[in-house]
Amino acid sequence: MELPNNFSNFTLMLSFLFLLVLFKIVTRRSTSKNSNSNLPPGPWRLPFIGNIHQTIGSPLPHHSFKTLAQKYGPLMYLKLGEVPYIIVSSREVAKEILKTHDLTFCDRPNLMLPKIFSYNNTDILFSAYGEHWRQLRRICVIELLSAKRVQSFRSIREEEVSDLVKSISANEGLVVNLSHMIFSMTYGITARAALGKRSKHQQLFRSAINGIVNMLGGVCIADLYPSIKMLQRMSRAKTKIEKIHREVDTIMQDIINDHKSIHKEEGKDENLMEALIKIQQENEESQHPLTDDNMKAIIQDMFAAGTETSSGVVLWVMSELVKNPTVMEKVQAEVSEVFDKKGYVDETQIHELIYLKSVIKETLRLHPIAPLLAPRESRERCKINGYEIPAKTRVIINVWAIGRDPKYWVEAESFKPERFLNSPIDFRGTDFEFLPFGAGRRMCPGIGFGLPNVELPLAQLLYHFDWKLPNEIKNEGLDMTESFGLAVGRKHDLCLIPTTRRL
Numbered sequence: 001m002e003l004p005n006n007f008s009n010f011t012l013m014l015s016f017l018f019l020l021v022l023f024k025i026v027t028r029r030s031t032s033k034n035s036n037s038n039l040p041p042g043p044w045r046l047p048f049i050g051n052i053h054q055t056i057g058s059p060l061p062h063h064s065f066k067t068l069a070q071k072y073g074p075l076m077y078l079k080l081g082e083v084p085y086i087i088v089s090s091r092e093v094a095k096e097i098l099k100t101h102d103l104t105f106c107d108r109p110n111l112m113l114p115k116i117f118s119y120n121n122t123d124i125l126f127s128a129y130g131e132h133w134r135q136l137r138r139i140c141v142i143e144l145l146s147a148k149r150v151q152s153f154r155s156i157r158e159e160e161v162s163d164l165v166k167s168i169s170a171n172e173g174l175v176v177n178l179s180h181m182i183f184s185m186t187y188g189i190t191a192r193a194a195l196g197k198r199s200k201h202q203q204l205f206r207s208a209i210n211g212i213v214n215m216l217g218g219v220c221i222a223d224l225y226p227s228i229k230m231l232q233r234m235s236r237a238k239t240k241i242e243k244i245h246r247e248v249d250t251i252m253q254d255i256i257n258d259h260k261s262i263h264k265e266e267g268k269d270e271n272l273m274e275a276l277i278k279i280q281q282e283n284e285e286s287q288h289p290l291t292d293d294n295m296k297a298i299i300q301d302m303f304a305a306g307t308e309t310s311s312g313v314v315l316w317v318m319s320e321l322v323k324n325p326t327v328m329e330k331v332q333a334e335v336s337e338v339f340d341k342k343g344y345v346d347e348t349q350i351h352e353l354i355y356l357k358s359v360i361k362e363t364l365r366l367h368p369i370a371p372l373l374a375p376r377e378s379r380e381r382c383k384i385n386g387y388e389i390p391a392k393t394r395v396i397i398n399v400w401a402i403g404r405d406p407k408y409w410v411e412a413e414s415f416k417p418e419r420f421l422n423s424p425i426d427f428r429g430t431d432f433e434f435l436p437f438g439a440g441r442r443m444c445p446g447i448g449f450g451l452p453n454v455e456l457p458l459a460q461l462l463y464h465f466d467w468k469l470p471n472e473i474k475n476e477g478l479d480m481t482e483s484f485g486l487a488v489g490r491k492h493d494l495c496l497i498p499t500t501r502r503l
């Protein structure tokens with residue numbers, strides 16, 4: 001999270017303010033209801049800092065929001081600095097926001113670091129709702145992430161996953177760092193699908209994108225005090241992200257220029273950059289031509305939104321399977337039953353792995369990669385459950401808390417993939433107790449691209465290898481601590497010992 005760095009700079013000032021207002025708090029402690037307005041309930045607030053002290057300092061905000069919501073309810077109002085927030089923690093209120101009032105809540109806030117990364121909010125993920133976002137989202141859904149396009153990348157996926165299996169085999173019986181290996185594989189698939197052959201700048205690009213993604217997960221103090229422009233100027237994170245952004249921009253422009261100068265081979269599948277250049281050339285004369293910056297912003301989104309998410313899911317699934325050996329046995333038996341006759345795993349029969357699909361869903365329920373979705377902002381005043389929500393309120397949907405709520409889930413904290421067998425509940429954005437990809441207009445458009453990057457590697461890892469923890473650690477002892485960021489992954493790398501079942 002970016003905040004702790006800024007936070008440390010800010011601590012002195014906050015401490016001073018804290019002392020200044022302390023006596024007021026004692027006498028004027030607001031109640032859990034916001035008494036002089038019809039805002040939703042929320043915890044008492046300090047002048048100037050609002051609820052920052054109760055929330056942002058936490059390394060895992062989705063946990064602290066859940067605890068607060070247990071006291072103040074599923075629609076909770078917070079003020080973080082100058083900015084009003086609502087935190088949503090129930091299926092019912094999530095449906096109000098993401099379905100009934102989706103049009104009111106489909107904006108994204110204008111945040112300091114994402115703005116730099118996203119070419120002034122002109123990508124898909126951080127773009128404000130409007131004609132530009134609609135145009136890019138259409139390109140994304142119809143041209144870049146369509147089922148046909150995803151299918152055209154099948155051989156890339158199979159090659160990259162097969163390389164993964166080979167490097168694991170080479171380390172049979174030894175401890176392998178699955179976190180590094182899975183991330184490299186997913187990155188490899190995205191890079192080849194987006195840019196074609198591996199770029200000469202691959203390593204630099206990869207670490208730059210990684211650096212940016214890590215920084216984007218945090219909350220910046222400057223974003224909580226938009227009226228104090230000095231905070232933006234003082235931000236070290238801003239200077240850092242500007243530098244990385246310039247590096248990434250140079251690499252991406254290089255890649256665009258390369259693509260434009262080389263004639264595409266007839267009959268060869270297009271990569272995403274080629275598809276974008278074609279759209280750019282076809283729309284040169286249109287009212288909204290696609291600029292080079294737009295293309296760079298879109299491609300960056302594919303890396304930022306598509307790489308850590310998919311690899312994070314694979315790693316959470318493997319972690320849960322190692323922790324739950326009976327489920328591991330059952331899912332391995334299914335993979336064997338489907339692929340034993342063939343003797344190898346490919347994508348043609350992945351759809352037959354019904355239990356594996358339930359395992360993935362159950363993992364996404366307990367470990368949604370974006371536990372608070374991406375931040376939204378209201379475009380106008382609105383009433384939810386009788387409460388007033390002012391315009392420009394930032395909205396956080398705690399899908400992590402909803403996915404663990406015993407109101408909707410039996411034995412909510414247990415890993416039980418069976419609950420999804422013969423269940424109509426799916427992650428397509430219509431079951432509001434299960435929203436790992438969000439819902440409504442801003443729902444993830446990359447499910448079709450992301451799932452094969454999860455299912456194929458898992459099927460291969462389970463078909464070829466048995467897995468155990470190193471150092472005689474018992475299965476149930478596997479550490480599951482999370483690390484907060486744009487994607488919430490494991491805090492500690494997943495290191496396991498593979499033994500070959502069949503090659």
Ligand code: HEM
Nearest residue numbers: 124125302305306309310370374437438439442444446450
């Ligand atoms: C299993 C992997 C993935 C998960 C769990 C995931 C999850 C999400 C979530 C929760 C959101 C925010 C939705 C909201 O605000 O309501 C999102 C947005 C987005 N995702 Fe994904 N995602 C995954 C894979 C991908 C992939 C592979 C791509 C593209 C290659 C992608 C592209 C995007 C984009 C462009 C957005 C922004 C949509 C918008 O604001 O209009 N995602 N994703």
